[in-house]
Amino acid sequence: MITVTFLGFGNVNRHLCSALHEIDQVSIKQIYNRSDIQLPSELKDIPFTRQLSLLEPADVYIIGIPDDAIASFSEALPVRDQLVVHTSGGVPMDSLSEKNRKGVFYPLQTFSKHRTVDFNSVPICIEASKDRDRKLLQQLASPLTKRVVSISSEERAKLHLAAVFVNNFVNHMYAVGADITSRSGLSFELLKPLIAETARKIEDLAPSEAQTGPAKRKDLNTIEKHVHLLQDSNYKEIYTLLTESIQKTHGKKL
Amino acid sequence: MITVTFLGFGNVNRHLCSALHEIDQVSIKQIYNRSDIQLPSELKDIPFTRQLSLLEPADVYIIGIPDDAIASFSEALPVRDQLVVHTSGGVPMDSLSEKNRKGVFYPLQTFSKHRTVDFNSVPICIEASKDRDRKLLQQLASPLTKRVVSISSEERAKLHLAAVFVNNFVNHMYAVGADITSRSGLSFELLKPLIAETARKIEDLAPSEAQTGPAKRKDLNTIEKHVHLLQDSNYKEIYTLLTESIQKTHGKKL
Incomplete structure (x- = not known):
């Protein structure tokens, strides 16, 4: 049996806790959070505390709090020589306090409160x-997923950076698409099958092979029309820069 | 029965032809292409020609050729007073020759040769x-899809522009993610569940609600680290511009 205590209860820890709670070989010892929280009904039986001084022994303490608070929080933690891990993509393991054994447990996914x-x-x-x-x-990770990978803090930083591109920036492209359609009185729904297929395509194809569009085929006529349509928009610069970047990437092949 | 002739046999017309061939109320009259092509086995029975002079009467002629060739091709087409449509998102209907009745039949999707x-x-x-x-x-469209929408050339131009953001530019973000991971000796496979969930999320949530990440939460520490990691990279400018754009979009709410 592995005993686990959650420190902080934001999206990541909430999802991790619900998932680990289902595993027979894992027992959730305590949940700590600075402020009061509403525990989901399936987690109601887990002891909750707002006082670090009331923490009990556990095999693993999982910190899930904002990146910039991890170092000082781990320093203030009143436990010694225990395994204390954080769940952040962007924070090096060595940010954790020397008072405990350090580790990282980073699930590479986007979590929302209301999506399982x-x-x-x-x-x-x-x-x-x-x-x-x-x-x-x-x-601890193996019963949750078939993909447990051991990587260094440097590798994780790169992976987190890549995740910003494929998640945060991709979502912003969706937002731009939604904005352009709504300003034209068109429904964003029209774009959803395209969005779904664009994501599905790279399950089989490398993204460089899946690239299509005016930038890739150097269709200057269409590019010019689009830049013109975006004349007074904040998105013109994005259009131009990404078009150039696609052309650079695919330049050698033409 | 609606008779249809395909003019050009690139990805769009190939997929449209295969799909319409399955519809009882539609008969594919001819396929024209400038050069010889390999017809997929299920379309083997459809008469193929490389000579425009051999075109026979049909209810609809569907042009599926590169955007910049549509106007001159439609002008050279040796038919009169017929319904001639193109399948392009970026070309106004009025680019088609006056010699025939004009139309557009634009499926809003990304098509690849080997994906049905x-x-x-x-x-x-x-x-x-x-x-x-x-x-x-x-x-003609109704038996294929439940989403047939009647839109003007101006609206279509905007829709096509939005499609460039959510398809071409999104795919380029995937390519950047693949590049960053491969340069770090990491597998792009690690990012695929994140990519899939990012796309799925906006089925229920508006993209502006689904936005997460360092730019959204104005986490300057992480942003600085990422810019540093991209110091000698072509992607630094993209990172900075998209981070600013997300902050502009979400600035008012903070």
């Missing part, structure tokens, strides 16, 4: 300063 | 200069 996540295919990226701790994290 | 497309949810955007022609196009 099927962890089965979610990569969980683990790191630990001690080999036996890495093994424990591996053991 | 389920037309059922694909919006088909139609336009015609004459009301009865619009009705005929409606009749």
Whole structure:
């Protein structure tokens, strides 16, 4: 049995806690959060506390709080020589306090409060300063997902950066699409099948092979028309820069 | 029975032809292409020609050729007073020759040679200069999809522009993600569940509600780290511009 205590209860820890609660080999010891929270009904039986001084022993403490608070929070944590991990893509393991054994338990997925996540295919990226701790994290992650990967803080930083492009920036492209359609009195619904297929396509094809459109085929006529349509828009610069970037990427092949 | 002739046999016409061939109320009269092509086995029985002079009468002629060739091709077409449509998002209906009745039959989807497309949810955007022609196009599209929309050339241009953002530019973000991971010796596979969930999320949530990440939460520390990681990269400018754009979009709410 692995005992786990959650420190902070934002989206990531909330989803991790619900998922780990289902696993027979795992027991959730406590949930700590700075402010009062509404625990989902299936987690109602787990002891909740707002006082760090009331933390009990556990095999793993999982910190899930904003990135810039992780270092000081781990320093203030009143436990010693325990395994304390964070769940952040962007924070190096060494930001954690030396008072405890360090580790990272980073599920590479986007979490929203009201969507359940099927962890089965979610990569969980683990790191630990001690080999036996890495093994424990591996053991904790394995019942959740078939994709447990051991990566360094440097690799994780790159992965997190890549995730910003394929998640945050992609979502912003969706937002621009929604804005353009709504300003023209068109429904964003019209774009949804295209969005779904664009994502599905790269399951089989490398993104460079899946690229289409005026930038890729150097269709200057259409590009000019689009830039003209965006004349007074904040999106003109984005259009131009991304068009150039696609052309650079695919330039050699033409 | 509606008779249809395909002029050009690129990705769009190939997929449209295969889909319309399945419809009882539609008969594919001829396929014309400038060069010889390999017809898929299920279309082997359809008469193929490389000579425009051999075109026979049909209710609808569907031009599927590169955008910049549509105007001159429609001018050179040796038919008169027929319904001639193109399938392009970016070309106004009026680019078609006056010699025939004009129309547009634009399926809003990304087509690849080796992927079959389920037309059922694909919006088909139609336009015609004459009301009865619009009705005929409606009749032609209806058995393929539940989403037939009648839109003007101006609206279509905006829709096509929005499609560039949510398809071409999104795919380029995937390509950047693939590039960053591969340069770090990481597998692009790790990002695929995130990509799939990012696309799925906006089925229920508006993109502006689904936005997350360092730009949205104005996490300057992480943004600075990312810009540093991209120091010598072509992607630094993209990162900075899209981060600013997200902050502009969400600025008012903070």
